[in-house]
Amino acid sequence: MEKELIQKPINLVKVVLFGPESTGKTTLSKQLARHYNTVWTPEYAREYLQKKWNNERKTCEASDLIHIAIGQMRLENKLAKKADKVLICDTDLLETKVYSEEYYGGFVDEQLNKASLENEYDLYLLTYIDTPWEEDDLRDRPEQRFEMFTAFENALKKHDKKYLLLKGNKDTRLKEAIRVIDKIIAKRTNLHSFSDSMNV
Template sequence: MEKTLKQKPANCVKVVLFGPESTGKTTLSKQLARYYNSVWVPEYAREYLQNKWNDHRKTCEPQDLLPIAKGQMRLENELAKKTDSVLICDTDLLETKVYSEAYYSGTCDPLLEKYALENNYDLYFLTYIDTPWEADDLRDKPEEREAMFKVFEDALIKYNKPYVLLKGDKKTRLETATRQIDLLIAKFNDAV
């Protein structure tokens, strides 16, 4: 199980869209992948949990978190092989850890926590709650957006993760993100 949660080395810049539900992470991931003619890593939890809801009318439970984490890292490791510029990650294991602690009384599986903290990314984009809430089968805390945003930001600060706050409309967020990614790619290319 441990190997399945470990991030494999990759020859690219890795960025993560990070933040509470319904804050534009997937929309921006797709925009960035198009902008850079690269690939993006979808959020495995969406597919996994939507299937669970469709098949059993059940939501996420603690025993779902390790299979979700394993699926997320499998996707990331596979897709990282398909780019030598930038990999856009719609989420990461730190996000899964944050949700685990927020939903399950502050607890997180030790194995999930270990790799959530060990896996590395060049930059996190923390998505603010100034986007309209969009309800679906899986989203459940529209009234707690501000509190959840603070939990996500606190995690980035606590674990000393490099991040940039993204606010505003889609165009503004895309411009801010591409400016930051361009700097990372330039630095990456200089180091190679």
């Protein structure tokens, strides 16, 4: 099971959309994938939990999280092979870890905890709560958006993850995200060029 939670090595710039529910992560994932002509990794939890709700009228339980994490990494590793230079991820295992901590009294599966800290990404895009709350079958706690946002930001700080806080409308967020991602791509390209020249 542990192997199923690990990223397969691949030479891509990996960007994660990170933050509470209904803060524009999926919208921005699609916009960025379109801009960079690449693929984006959807949030497996939504598919998994919607199916559970439709079939059983049950919401997420602590035991679901490890299955969600495995499904998420399977999806990410599969789509990474189709990406061009940049992989946009609508979520990652660190987000699953935060939800586990916040919803289940601090409980986190040991394997999920380990993988969430070992898997690596070049940038986290932390989406702020200045977007309208949109109700659906799965979303809850609209009154605790700030508390959830704080939990997500604290996780990034605690684990020393490189992140960019995004606020404002869709266009503002997209432009700011592209600006920073372009810098990362340029830096990666320059390093490869330097490395290649050293090997001549």
